[in-house]
Structure formats: structure tokens, C-alpha cells
Amino acid sequence: MRPTLQTVADAVGVSRSTVSNAYGRPDQLSPELREKILEAARRIGYAGPNPTARSLRRGRAGAIGVLFTPTLSYAFTDPYAVEFLRGLAETAENHRTGLLLVPLGADDEGALSAVREASVDGFCVYCVPGWYRAMSAALARGLPMVNSEYQGELYVGIDEAAATRAVGEHLTTLGHRRFAVIGTYIGTDPETGPTTVGAPEDLPSYVSRERLRGYRDAFAAAGVPWPDVMTVNAATNTREDGAAAAAYALDRDPHPTALVATTDVLALGALDALRERGLRAGADVSVTGFDDVPAAAGAGLTTVRQPAYERGRIAGELLLDPPDDPARRRVTLDTELVVRPSTGPAPV
Amino acid sequence: MRPTLQTVADAVGVSRSTVSNAYGRPDQLSPELREKILEAARRIGYAGPNPTARSLRRGRAGAIGVLFTPTLSYAFTDPYAVEFLRGLAETAENHRTGLLLVPLGADDEGALSAVREASVDGFCVYCVPGWYRAMSAALARGLPMVNSEYQGELYVGIDEAAATRAVGEHLTTLGHRRFAVIGTYIGTDPETGPTTVGAPEDLPSYVSRERLRGYRDAFAAAGVPWPDVMTVNAATNTREDGAAAAAYALDRDPHPTALVATTDVLALGALDALRERGLRAGADVSVTGFDDVPAAAGAGLTTVRQPAYERGRIAGELLLDPPDDPARRRVTLDTELVVRPSTGPAPV
DNA sequence: TTGAAAGCGTTACCAC
DNA sequence: GTGGTAACGCTTTCAA
Numbered sequence: 001m002r003p004t005l006q007t008v009a010d011a012v013g014v015s016r017s018t019v020s021n022a023y024g025r026p027d028q029l030s031p032e033l034r035e036k037i038l039e040a041a042r043r044i045g046y047a048g049p050n051p052t053a054r055s056l057r058r059g060r061a062g063a064i065g066v067l068f069t070p071t072l073s074y075a076f077t078d079p080y081a082v083e084f085l086r087g088l089a090e091t092a093e094n095h096r097t098g099l100l101l102v103p104l105g106a107d108d109e110g111a112l113s114a115v116r117e118a119s120v121d122g123f124c125v126y127c128v129p130g131w132y133r134a135m136s137a138a139l140a141r142g143l144p145m146v147n148s149e150y151q152g153e154l155y156v157g158i159d160e161a162a163a164t165r166a167v168g169e170h171l172t173t174l175g176h177r178r179f180a181v182i183g184t185y186i187g188t189d190p191e192t193g194p195t196t197v198g199a200p201e202d203l204p205s206y207v208s209r210e211r212l213r214g215y216r217d218a219f220a221a222a223g224v225p226w227p228d229v230m231t232v233n234a235a236t237n238t239r240e241d242g243a244a245a246a247a248y249a250l251d252r253d254p255h256p257t258a259l260v261a262t263t264d265v266l267a268l269g270a271l272d273a274l275r276e277r278g279l280r281a282g283a284d285v286s287v288t289g290f291d292d293v294p295a296a297a298g299a300g301l302t303t304v305r306q307p308a309y310e311r312g313r314i315a316g317e318l319l320l321d322p323p324d325d326p327a328r329r330r331v332t333l334d335t336e337l338v339v340r341p342s343t344g345p346a347p348v
Numbered sequence: 349m350r351p352t353l354q355t356v357a358d359a360v361g362v363s364r365s366t367v368s369n370a371y372g373r374p375d376q377l378s379p380e381l382r383e384k385i386l387e388a389a390r391r392i393g394y395a396g397p398n399p400t401a402r403s404l405r406r407g408r409a410g411a412i413g414v415l416f417t418p419t420l421s422y423a424f425t426d427p428y429a430v431e432f433l434r435g436l437a438e439t440a441e442n443h444r445t446g447l448l449l450v451p452l453g454a455d456d457e458g459a460l461s462a463v464r465e466a467s468v469d470g471f472c473v474y475c476v477p478g479w480y481r482a483m484s485a486a487l488a489r490g491l492p493m494v495n496s497e498y499q500g501e502l503y504v505g506i507d508e509a510a511a512t513r514a515v516g517e518h519l520t521t522l523g524h525r526r527f528a529v530i531g532t533y534i535g536t537d538p539e540t541g542p543t544t545v546g547a548p549e550d551l552p553s554y555v556s557r558e559r560l561r562g563y564r565d566a567f568a569a570a571g572v573p574w575p576d577v578m579t580v581n582a583a584t585n586t587r588e589d590g591a592a593a594a595a596y597a598l599d600r601d602p603h604p605t606a607l608v609a610t611t612d613v614l615a616l617g618a619l620d621a622l623r624e625r626g627l628r629a630g631a632d633v634s635v636t637g638f639d640d641v642p643a644a645a646g647a648g649l650t651t652v653r654q655p656a657y658e659r660g661r662i663a664g665e666l667l668l669d670p671p672d673d674p675a676r677r678r679v680t681l682d683t684e685l686v687v688r689p690s691t692g693p694a695p696v
Numbered sequence: 697t698t699g700a701a702a703g704c705g706t707t708a709c710c711a712c
Numbered sequence: 713g714t715g716g717t718a719a720c721g722c723t724t725t726c727a728a
Contacts, residue, residue, distance in 0.1 A: 352720095352721055353723095354721080364721090364722080365723080365724080368722070368723060368724090372722095372723075373723095397722065397723090398720090398721050398722065400721080400722090401720070401721035401723090402721080403722095404721080404722075405721080405722045405723045405724085406722085406723070
């Protein structure tokens with residue numbers, strides 16, 4: 001049987017409380033006794049108080065739960081997500097708090113129970129669509145929760161629509177008038193392919209909705225009504241699906257002169273699709289992304305820089321050390337349009 | 349006060365056990381009663397059994413602890429580590445198990461308590477030097493532990509020395525005879541700069557030790573004794589420190605014709621240093637790395653490909669579903685020398 | 697099908 | 713400085 005506090009207490013001939021104090025409140029007993037207890041523990045093979053029992057008793061788990069878009073492993077394929085996590089991890093570490101990556105899995109029921117079974121003091125929700133039931137389950141736990149997408153009590157985000165509006169204006173200024181928008185969660189069915197988005201406002205995913213709003217407004221300002229804009233859904237936020245979605249757009253006749261993707265990963269895929277067809281980015285077709293992931297610079301991709309690391313860091317801060325002033329619990333960070341060679345004047 | 353099982357039991361007029369069954373063993377009570385209980389819970393605002401209490405009672409935490417090289421956030425800056433984590437996350441998810449990233453922090457004492465306070469069912473230790481006390485603390489917990497570096501009961505790794513021997517032979521075959529080895533944890537002091545490694549066998553870090561052994565053996569076979577090989581320590585596994593270490597080597601006269609780094613990240617930094625000096629990689633100076641991270645291909649870096657994702661996946665498998673056959677609990681994966689333009693014949 | 701009782705391993709409070 | 717006692721919130725026999 002594994003040793004417990006009691007085992008050690010018996011061995012030394014003191015009470016449980018004293019052993020407990022030896023670990024948690026060294027000032028409550030004499031250094032000699034403490035050393036004697038620790039020594040006995042070592043001899044017996046007692047590795048210290050059981051963390052779960054301690055958590056239960058103390059009412060604090062010592063970890064915050066991280067909810068990521070359905071599959072956990074996906075988080076690590078997305079360079080933006082990795083940066084976000086890095087910021088979050090840093091804050092957590094400073095607060096001596098663990099990060100529990102919650103295994104949402106593919107099925108809804110599993111995700112629900114995973115959220116309900118997570119021993120955490122709060123949740124950081126990232127990139128989980130609002131209609132996903134796991135979100136409500138997390139909310140129901142009644143724990144602090146910071147969300148980068150919805151406007152909750154704790155919030156850190158960017159003005160998504162303003163950012164994409166800037167991208168759209170950049171393109172219309174360059175003379176573009178035929179656009180294709182490539183994004184995830186913008187289709188009625190989850191396949192990669194053309195779709196019709198009546199109005200961006202109706203989209204269930206916050207990020208897609210806001211970003212599309214921005215594009216639409218910019219295009220409309222240049223006289224291009226939304227129904228004339230091609231929209232292509234990407235099943236997942238991967239380079240492959242980005243390429244497939246772009247392929248669809250490029251194979252129309254006439255094809256769009258500008259491909260605007262809602263993420264860099266999709267945009268990088270779009271560049272792949274251009275290359276395959278011998279089209280020159282920025283000359284034959286312009287391409288834009290969003291996020292400014294590390295690979296974007298190398299690919300010469302015009303995009304929106306958003307502070308991923310900062311966003312993660314602040315999310316952690318909000319969760320672990322919320323400001324007293326409610327107003328400061330809602331943070332909006334700045335973004336910046338980064339123009340690179342993937343965009344250029346519309347071909348005549 | 350937060351509602352508990354009892355609150356719900358009282359509200360419905362049943363016992364705690366029945367409410368517990370409603371959640372954990374639906375087959376133990378009538379569907380009607382169950383629905384009635386769940387409904388009451390919803391009304392009261394009870395989000396389901398407290399995960400910590402459940403863990404305590406069941407004796408299972410439902411998570412595995414991940415121990416990463418001192419700073420947690422570092423894990424996310426290292427592309428190899430991210431791939432490893434992705435594999436681990438996938439396995440964990442399949443087993444409906446969480447991943448607890450343990451906040452080791454910078455100081456030793458903090459790391460110890462972090463390890464002792466982690467509510468987990470096992471540990472996956474990655475890239476934590478053996479002399480780091482957190483390792484012993486993890487060991488002392490008496491939980492299953494998989495280590496990619498040391499030969500424990502559960503092990504998944506590669507033949508590090510054989511892999512670097514192949515790199516060394518590649519270079520000696522190309523005619524190189526003046527080498528500089530750049531690596532982390534190879535210096536007596538933790539600064540970036542020249543150091544003397546009497547014998548690789550004496551290094552405290554398993555990975556560095558093994559990798560240097562391989563280089564030494566290959567160089568020796570070509571008639572270059574170890575003391576003639578320049579060794580430069582890199583304080584951290586970052587591109588910056590790789591560049592700084594390479595700078596030192598390149599600024600000697602005569603400088604080495606080949607820079608062998610123990611990781612790709614360091615090697616990419618070395619390429620930066622070459623570029624700064626107007627030296628051509630593969631022509632003036634050859635450079636090699638280790639890992640084959642995504643950026644290595646783009647940089648034309650000769651390196652050793654090792655299955656990072658697979659390594660993480662298997663680590664998880666070993667922890668969560670250990671094979672009955674003890675022999676199969678120790679896995680060694682294959683590596684492959686990938687030759688790219690960063691290596692070429694030694695200049696005459 | 698339901699309920700009573702006995703822990704799981706701790707910590708906090710309050711006497712001594 | 714030390715030790716009793718009572719929770720923390722749950723699950724699990726076992727008996728009804």
C-alpha cells in the first residue's frame with residue numbers, strides 16, 4: 001500500500017497534523033522535528049501529500065483548463081495557436097499554476113464529459129465555436145473563464161472586423177474587384193468547397209463572422225456587393241484545405257484577382273495552389289492571410305499581424321490575477337496590416 | 349455556496365448515492381428518475397460531480413503530467429518539442445486523458461514542489477536533464493514515467509550516437525577535418541562560448557553526451573582526435589545562441605570548415621552567422637543540425653530526421669496502455685541522415 | 697431500484 | 713509547538 005500522511009505520523013510518533021505542517025507550514029514546528037519527519041518520509045518512500053487530496057481540501061486545483069478547437073493535437077499544428085499557448089504557459093508558470101490541456105476529442109458527448117471532469121480553477125477557451133456544447137459545459141462549471149472570441153466577463157481579443165476591413169481596403173485600393181474569401185466554418189456543410197454566405201452576420205463562428213464582416217464592408221465601399229464575392233469554405237484550418245479551396249476559386253473563369261483567407265495557414269495553402277498553376281502571387285493573383293505566423297514572412301504573404309503571444313499571456317493574467325477594475329478585465333489589442341509581395345495591383 | 353451532490357439529493361428527495369449513479373452509472377436507476385435528477389441539477393445550477401473529489405475517491409487523476417525543460421513556455425518555442433507534444437496529445441486524447449503541463453519554473457525549489465503537487469497518473473519527461481532535481485521528485489512519486497532520454501522501465505528514443513556518427517562520417521567523407529561542435533549543456537558554465545569537453549562520456553546531459561560521442565567516434569575514425577575538435581557551448585537551444593556560438597567558431601583563424609550542431613535550431617542560428625559574414629553554407633563552411641524540424645528543409649540544412657511526432661505518440665501509448673511484454677515497453681525508433689545543400693566538400 | 701455507511705488523503709481550526 | 717476533530721465532495725460496497 002502506498003504510504004500516507006498517517007503512515008509517516010505513526011512512524012515518527014506524531015499526529016497527522018504535525019506531518020502535514022512539516023510539508024505545508026514549516027514555521028509551525030521545530031526545524032529538528034521537521035527534519036526528523038522528512039527523513040522518516042524519505043525512508044518510508046512517502047513522496048509528499050497526495051496532490052488530489054490536497055486540492056480537494058484546499059478547494060483549489062492549481063491548474064487552469066485549456067479548451068482548444070475539437071482536437072487537442074490540432075492545437076500543435078497551428079503556429080498561431082502555439083504562440084498563444086506559449087504566452088499562456090508563461091503566465092501560468094509565473095503563477096505556479098499548471099496548464100491542463102483538456103481532451104475534447106471528436107465527439108460531442110466525450111467533449112462534454114472531458115470538460116466536466118477537468119480538475120481546474122478556470123478555463124481558457126480558445127478557438128472553440130460557440131455552438132459547440134463543450135462551451136456551455138465549461139460555462140456551467142461556474143469557474144472563471146476567459147474567451148478570446150466572445151464578449152464575456154473576461155476577454156482579450158482584437159477588433160477582427162476592423163483588421164479585415166484594412167485588408168479589404170488595401171486590395172480595393174490596388175484596383176481589385178473580383179474576390180474570393182476562403183475561411184473555415186463559413187459553409188453550411190463542413191466540406192471544402194464553394195458556399196453561399198447570405199450575410200456574414202449569420203455565421204455561427206465568431207471569428208469567421210467578424211472577419212467576413214470586415215471584408216464585406218471594405219468591398220462594398222468600393223462598389224462590390226457581397227453577393228458578387230465568391231466564398232469558399234475550408235473544412236479545416238490546414239494548408240491542404242487552403243490549397244483545395246483556392247484551387248476551386250482559381251479554376252473558375254474568370255477567376256478572382258484576389259484571394260483573401262481568414263488565416264495565414266489557409267493563405268499559405270492558397271499560395272501553393274497558385275504555384276501549381278504557374279500563377280504569380282502579387283502579379284496574377286493577390287493573396288492575403290491573417291495572423292502573421294512565422295512562415296508568413298518567408299512566404300512574402302500580406303497579412304494582419306496580431307499579437308498571439310501577448311493574447312495568450314494576457315488571457316492567463318486575466319484568469320489568474322483579474323484586475324479589480326471591471327473595465328480592465330476586457331482587453332482589446334492592436335493589429336497591424338503587414339504588406340508583402342503577395343499583393344499587388346490588379347492585372348488589367 | 350456551490351451546490352453539491354447532497355444539494356441535489358435533498359432537492360429531489362433521494363440519497364447521494366442515487367444522484368451519484370445518475371451521473372456515473374446511468375444503468376443503476378430508472379431513466380425517469382435519472383431525468384428528474386438531472387433536471388433538478390440543472391435548475392439548481394449543479395454542473396456535475398466535483399472532478400477533484402471524484403479523482404480522490406477513484407484514485408485516478410485522469411491526466412498525465414508533462415515535464416519539460418525548465419521553462420514551460422520554452423517548449424513552445426522549440427519546433428521539435430511541439431511535434432513531440434502533438435503526438436503525445438493525440439494519444440492522450442484517444443485515451444480520454446488530459447495533459448497537465450507542469451510549471452517547473454526557473455528555480456529548483458519551485459520545480460520540486462510543482463512536481464509534487466501535480467495531480468496526475470504518470471509523467472512524461474522530456475528534455476529534463478537527469479541532474480535536475482525535479483526528475484528525482486517525479487521518480488519519487490512512484491508513478492509510471494516515460495523518459496525519452498534515460499533508460500527507464502518505459503522508454504522511447506533513438507540511437508543518438510549512431511545518428512551523429514552518420515553525420516560525422518558524412519562530413520569526413522566530404523574531406524572535412526576541422527570541426528566545431530555546438531551544443532547545449534556541454535559547457536561547465538552555462539554561458540555561450542568555447543568550452544572543453546574532456547570526454548563526451550562525462551557530460552551530465554544524456555542527449556548531449558550521446559550525440560557528442562557519435563561525432564567524436566566518426567571524427568576519430570578519420571584521424572581527427574577529440575582534443576582537436578573545437579567545442580562551443582550554447583546557453584539555450586535558440587537560434588540566437590546558435591548564432592553566437594557559431595560566431596565564436598567562425599572568428600577563429602583558421603576557422604573550422606564544418607559546424608556540427610546538436611539541434612536544428614542551433615544550426616539555423618549557425619547559418620545566420622555564416623550569412624552575416626558572407627560565407628556560403630556548403631561551400632565555405634558546412635553546417636549540420638539534428639531533428640529535421642520543418643524549417644530545416646527550407647534552409648537547406650543537412651540534418652538527422654527523427655520521428656518527433658511518433659516519439660510523442662509512443663510515449664503516450666507506453667504510459668496509458670503499457671504492453672504486457674516488458675521488452676515492448678522499450679522502443680527505439682529509426683533515424684535517417686538527410687543531406688541538403690548546407691554540406692559540401694571541404695574547401696581546399 | 698434505492699439508501700446507509702465507510703472511506704479516499706488531506707488541511708484547518710481550535711484546544712492544550 | 714503539537715494533537716484532536718471535523719470537514720472537503722465524492723464513490724462504492726452491501727444490505728434492504
